[in-house]
Amino acid sequence: MSTSLTRLEMIQPDDWHLHIRDGEVMRDVLVDTARQFARAIVMPNLKPPVTTVDLANAYRERIEQQLKALGVSTFTPLMTLYLTNNTSAAEVLKAKAADVVAFKLYPAGATTNSDAGVSDLKFCHATLEAMQSVGMPLLVHGEVTDPEVDIFDREAVFIDQVLEPLRKNFPELKIVFEHITTKQAAHYVRDAQTGGKNILGATITPQHLLMNRNAIFTGGIRPHHYCLPVLKREEHRLALLEVATSGNPRFFLGTDSAPHAKGAKEAACGCAGCYSAFNALGLYAEAFESVGKLDRLEGFASFFGPDFYHLPRNTQKIVLVKSPQNIPAELPLGDATIVPLRAGETIAWSLA
Numbered sequence: 001m002s003t004s005l006t007r008l009e010m011i012q013p014d015d016w017h018l019h020i021r022d023g024e025v026m027r028d029v030l031v032d033t034a035r036q037f038a039r040a041i042v043m044p045n046l047k048p049p050v051t052t053v054d055l056a057n058a059y060r061e062r063i064e065q066q067l068k069a070l071g072v073s074t075f076t077p078l079m080t081l082y083l084t085n086n087t088s089a090a091e092v093l094k095a096k097a098a099d100v101v102a103f104k105l106y107p108a109g110a111t112t113n114s115d116a117g118v119s120d121l122k123f124c125h126a127t128l129e130a131m132q133s134v135g136m137p138l139l140v141h142g143e144v145t146d147p148e149v150d151i152f153d154r155e156a157v158f159i160d161q162v163l164e165p166l167r168k169n170f171p172e173l174k175i176v177f178e179h180i181t182t183k184q185a186a187h188y189v190r191d192a193q194t195g196g197k198n199i200l201g202a203t204i205t206p207q208h209l210l211m212n213r214n215a216i217f218t219g220g221i222r223p224h225h226y227c228l229p230v231l232k233r234e235e236h237r238l239a240l241l242e243v244a245t246s247g248n249p250r251f252f253l254g255t256d257s258a259p260h261a262k263g264a265k266e267a268a269c270g271c272a273g274c275y276s277a278f279n280a281l282g283l284y285a286e287a288f289e290s291v292g293k294l295d296r297l298e299g300f301a302s303f304f305g306p307d308f309y310h311l312p313r314n315t316q317k318i319v320l321v322k323s324p325q326n327i328p329a330e331l332p333l334g335d336a337t338i339v340p341l342r343a344g345e346t347i348a349w350s351l352a
């Protein structure tokens with residue numbers, strides 16, 4: 001990788017946590033991701049959720065058709081399955097054979113389209129055992145769902161109540177703590193003992209590196225800054241920025257770009273999710289530059305993810321330039337529109 005103050009050449013990154021939905025919406029958002037990333041882990045929280053290999057294969061085919069229609073041949077979707085109380089161990093073996101790269105744990109009710117998620121991991125023992133034995137990663141949405149727990153504490157409580165017992169019961173299970181948002185999560189992943197094995201990782205979104213919870217309330221309520229897990233205090237943002245830029249291979253890029261139409265966000269009960277895909281790499285570059293660590297971006301964005309998943313690193317390169325890009329106020333999204341992160345503002349870095 002070479003860096004100067006205004007130009008950054010690096011191996012092309014991948015997005016290890018992405019929502020592209022389905023149908024017309026998918027067509028519109030896929031373009032933004034495929035422009036920047038070579039691969040992305042596609043989240044399975046569709047309606048209905050992608051719970052079986054057959055559904056994942058059909059979804060993969062729809063994505064590939066869409067890519068073909070768009071004339072994109074340089075992007076590969078990596079498929080995941082949605083874990084439920086009823087997912088069988090046999091489905092894990094079938095998934096392994098079908099190149100499904102991971103299972104996703106949504107605690108039931110934790111976030112968008114998570115109603116079919118797991119109500120208690122005790123129902124999943126045989127399934128988790130199968131995942132552990134074939135090296136199938138479990139991607140976790142790390143928040144408890146108990147309404148009594150303060151929303152800003154749900155991730156930290158998840159570590160004690162769910163993640164730590166899970167790792168004790170399945171010490172060889174590969175786990176990614178998705179879209180971490182707290183100092184507790186950052187330090188937990190940094191300090192966990194794994195016997196030298198590359199079995200614990202965490203993804204970090206651009207919004208959690210760039211904003212704290214004040215951004216939800218600046219001068220009024222800002223629905224486009226609302227995602228789950230929700231933005232936290234500044235001390236947490238700083239802890240995330242610290243680990244992301246530390247060169248520690250446990251932390252890698254996952255945008256969690258989550259498209260919701262403008263009307264579904266700007267509503268009395270607005271949906272959770274930030275649309276960062278339009279210029280996600282520019283946002284990450286800005287975050288890394290803010291602490292003088294642009295030289296660490298390539299590891300975070302392009303190396304540590306594939307290493308965790310035992311996939312080859314990309315070989316082709318991209319160039320980011322420091323040339324402010326105007327972000328449109330709205331973008332097309334099927335028959336509606338979407339408001340991207342930084343709408344109507346600029347991002348300092350963009351693809352050459």
Ligand code: NCD
Binds near residue numbers: 111228259272273
């Ligand atoms: C995601 C979505 O909309 O699918 N929303 C979000 O706020 N991140 C779901 C998720 O990853 O939690």
Ligand code: ZN
Binds near residue numbers: 017018019043
């Ligand atoms: Zn997500």
